[in-house]
Amino acid sequence: MPGFELIGKEEKRELDNLMDKSGILFRHGFDNLRNGVYKTREFEKNFSNQMNVQDALAVTSGTAALLVALKAFGIGQGDEVITQSFTFVATVEAIVESGAKPIICDIDSTLNLDPDALEAKISNKTKAIIVVHMLGTPCNLNPIIKIAEKNKIKIIEDTAWGCGGKLNGKYLGTIGDAGTYSFDFAKTITTGEGGMTVFKNKSYLDKAKAYHDHGHENNPLLPRWEDSRSSSGFNYRMSELQGAIGIAQLKKLSSIVEAQRANAKKIKEIIVSKGYELRKSPDGSFETSDAVVFFADSNSKAKKLRDSLLSVGISTKILPEAISWHFAGMWNHIKELEIDDKKEFCKKSLAILNRAVAIPVFVKMDKDFFKKIEEKL
Numbered sequence: 001m002p003g004f005e006l007i008g009k010e011e012k013r014e015l016d017n018l019m020d021k022s023g024i025l026f027r028h029g030f031d032n033l034r035n036g037v038y039k040t041r042e043f044e045k046n047f048s049n050q051m052n053v054q055d056a057l058a059v060t061s062g063t064a065a066l067l068v069a070l071k072a073f074g075i076g077q078g079d080e081v082i083t084q085s086f087t088f089v090a091t092v093e094a095i096v097e098s099g100a101k102p103i104i105c106d107i108d109s110t111l112n113l114d115p116d117a118l119e120a121k122i123s124n125k126t127k128a129i130i131v132v133h134m135l136g137t138p139c140n141l142n143p144i145i146k147i148a149e150k151n152k153i154k155i156i157e158d159t160a161w162g163c164g165g166k167l168n169g170k171y172l173g174t175i176g177d178a179g180t181y182s183f184d185f186a187k188t189i190t191t192g193e194g195g196m197t198v199f200k201n202k203s204y205l206d207k208a209k210a211y212h213d214h215g216h217e218n219n220p221l222l223p224r225w226e227d228s229r230s231s232s233g234f235n236y237r238m239s240e241l242q243g244a245i246g247i248a249q250l251k252k253l254s255s256i257v258e259a260q261r262a263n264a265k266k267i268k269e270i271i272v273s274k275g276y277e278l279r280k281s282p283d284g285s286f287e288t289s290d291a292v293v294f295f296a297d298s299n300s301k302a303k304k305l306r307d308s309l310l311s312v313g314i315s316t317k318i319l320p321e322a323i324s325w326h327f328a329g330m331w332n333h334i335k336e337l338e339i340d341d342k343k344e345f346c347k348k349s350l351a352i353l354n355r356a357v358a359i360p361v362f363v364k365m366d367k368d369f370f371k372k373i374e375e376k377l
């Protein structure tokens with residue numbers, strides 16, 4: 001699961017460095033007061049180097065990262081954006097906030113967007129698809145990219161759980177037209193709250209930079225108070241405090257993912273030995289292994305397994321218990337989804353999710369944990 005297990009002296013050292021050398025907590029300006037310390041800028045640079053992209057934009061949350069990407073693509077009123085039924089509510093909130101209409105597509109046994117269900121959801125208003133690498137397992141991107149190219153639709157990868165994961169050797173979030181990351185406190189690396197957006201095409205990144213900063217273009221020829229502007233915007237700027245923490249956390253990303261993968265491997269072996277079916281992943285997947293998901297025979301069996309694990313202090317993650325925050329069919333409170341018939345809405349997805357059980361994976365897991373799972377499954 002996460003960077004929060006590893007908050008320590010490296011993060012403190014970055015914060016001390018910020019306070020001792022600079023004390024400027026705003027990412028822009030104050031050039032002669034900050035001793036050359038630009039933490040958010042440095043975090044963006046390190047992040048883009050790690051992910052092998054030209055540039056990256058740090059923002060205040062993963063939800064903001066999604067909205068900034070949609071805005072950079074000029075998506076809004078009158079447009080439609082497709083996403084998958086199994087995600088966190090934030091994906092749909094970002095679409096609604098952009099002004100576009102969210103269209104929900106079923107998932108398959110990867111628990112990510114089902115490419116075979118996608119074309120039926122596309123209309124002449126569709127401008128983008130937000131795929132989600134849910135719980136760190138890559139979605140089946142190759143067929144989705146083909147469909148998107150054919151229909152001239154943008155792909156945004158919601159990589160909130162997938163930071164550090166790969167598909168066919170490429171980092172998740174860098175394969176589609178845009179990728180968004182979350183650094184909230186439960187994600188693979190954390191800045192407390194925070195996010196990042198990357199784009200394939202630099203012109204969209206420039207639009208995103210302006211949008212996330214009240215339209216500021218940060219024209220090097222002008223002082224900020226006379227800055228040039230060509231669009232309206234909002235404030236989703238990351239502060240230097242978050243940037244400093246991000247620098248330290250990013251250095252831990254690879255070792256976090258490796259540790260999670262090693263622990264997930266042990267959990268998967270136990271699950272398979274007990275005769276359960278594991279969640280599928282596309283060929284070429286390198287998972288961050290935020291959780292290991294498997295299928296029970298029925299919803300009641302899944303709930304029983306959950307109770308049984310809980311009796312020895314092991315809580316499951318999202319599935320089966322917190323489906324209400326992660327399955328679009330439950331979101332009657334979002335009127336833009338137009339859920340008229342809850343029973344019929346993404347029926348296929350619900351049938352899959354109802355049987356699923358997710359075991360959370362941590363960086364630090366002792367032998368006892370594996371023994372308990374072995375006993376209770």
Ligand SMILES: *Cc1c(COP(=O)(O)O)cnc(C)c1O
Nearest residue numbers: 061062063088090160182183184
């Ligand atoms: C966490 C999450 C987000 C939102 O990230 P925040 O940083 O919490 O705003 C978006 N999408 C998914 C799939 C998430 O899990």
